Amino acid sequence: MADRTPHQNVTFPSNGHEAHGYLTTPDNGSGPGLIVIQEWWGLTDHIADVCDRFARQGYVALAPDLYGGSITHDADEAGQMMQDLPEDRAATDLAGAVDHLLSLDAVTSERVGVVGFCMGGGFVIQLAAQQGDRIGAAVPFYGVLQSEPDFSAITAPVLGHYAETDDFAPPTKALEMGQAIRDAGGSAAINVYGGTNHAFFNDENRLGTHEPDAAAVAWARTLSFLSTHLGHQD
Numbered sequence: 001m002a003d004r005t006p007h008q009n010v011t012f013p014s015n016g017h018e019a020h021g022y023l024t025t026p027d028n029g030s031g032p033g034l035i036v037i038q039e040w041w042g043l044t045d046h047i048a049d050v051c052d053r054f055a056r057q058g059y060v061a062l063a064p065d066l067y068g069g070s071i072t073h074d075a076d077e078a079g080q081m082m083q084d085l086p087e088d089r090a091a092t093d094l095a096g097a098v099d100h101l102l103s104l105d106a107v108t109s110e111r112v113g114v115v116g117f118c119m120g121g122g123f124v125i126q127l128a129a130q131q132g133d134r135i136g137a138a139v140p141f142y143g144v145l146q147s148e149p150d151f152s153a154i155t156a157p158v159l160g161h162y163a164e165t166d167d168f169a170p171p172t173k174a175l176e177m178g179q180a181i182r183d184a185g186g187s188a189a190i191n192v193y194g195g196t197n198h199a200f201f202n203d204e205n206r207l208g209t210h211e212p213d214a215a216a217v218a219w220a221r222t223l224s225f226l227s228t229h230l231g232h233q234d
Contacts, residue, residue, distance in 0.1 A: 005071045007048040010062070014096025021064040021097060022048050024055035025106050031055075032109035032136075032230040033101035035094065035127070036063040037120030039202070040078040042071030046204040047117075054115075057223055059230075060107050064097040066090050073206055082119050087126075087146055094127045098134055111136030111156075113230050115222065118168065118199060119144055121160075125177070129153040137229040139222050142169040142198050145177070151184040158188040159225045161218040163196040163209075191221065 010023040022043060025031070034054055038047045043065040051061040066085060072078050101112050113136055116124040121143020128138040129149035135156040142162050158181055162174040171192040178190035193200060197209040201218055204210075 003071050004069050005043045005065060005067075007043050007045075007063075008065055008069060010100075012096055012100035014099075015092045019064060019093045019096050020069070021062050022051055023060070023062045024051045025060050026055050026058050028058075030106045030108050031058040031060050032226075033104070033107040033112035034059040034061045034226070034230075035097050035101065035112055035114040035116075036061050037094070037114065037116030037123045037127075038063060038066060039118040039120055039199070040082040041073065042067045042078075042081070043069075044071050044204070046202055049204075050115075059113075059226070060101065060104065062097055062101050064093050066093055075207075090123060091126060091130055094123060095130060098127070098131055102134070109136065109230050111230070113137040113139070113226050114156075115139040115141070115226075116143060117141045117201065119146075121169070122146055125149060125154070125158070128156045128158065137226055139225065141201050141218065142166055143174075144169050145173075151177075151181045151186065154181055154184070154186045156186075157225075157229055158186065159221065160188065160190040161201070161221070162190060162192050163198055163200050164192055164194050165196070166198040168198045191218070193218065 007022040008020040054061040121140035122145040124140040138156045178188040181188035193214040199205040200211040201215045
């Protein structure tokens, strides 16, 4: 049975209802805004830790809680929770998160970045298409697209991180997505990491697929990409 996340610390309006999430800020109190989108497990310790890591790099990071407080460590239950999440509701909550970040005095950027993992990686692409110029950089990690958005609506540059062996997010599909974004007039660079499987970045994943070396390279590339397109506070 799903547990409850201890990481909700902020509430924000979202299309007539309240959404929740985890918000972290740099020690200096301000920086560019960044949305971090959860995997199918929910708003777990790992996602909160990723937000904290981004905050240490100078970003105001917000992870919306798309499951309303529920988390799980069981793959079958996580798959069911993902299937039960209406894509339109998730899109609404994510749009509300963008609104909330851009309304904060602590956020110094006119656009926000968005980074997501697994299910959240797919939502990165959806959000970039939905929000257009309000997204300044989009970074999907092994993103699983539930439906194909209008790629021509994506104005943010895209940096993708995908595993060489991944039945959930096959690299061939990721490369095709990158080409489709470029064909539609956008910018997309898709990295495929040799010797890796799904969730290679997640150092808490229970699939046993964490690859520290690949994760370190993907992290460094992500920070460089975000710095180029959003700026950052030292």
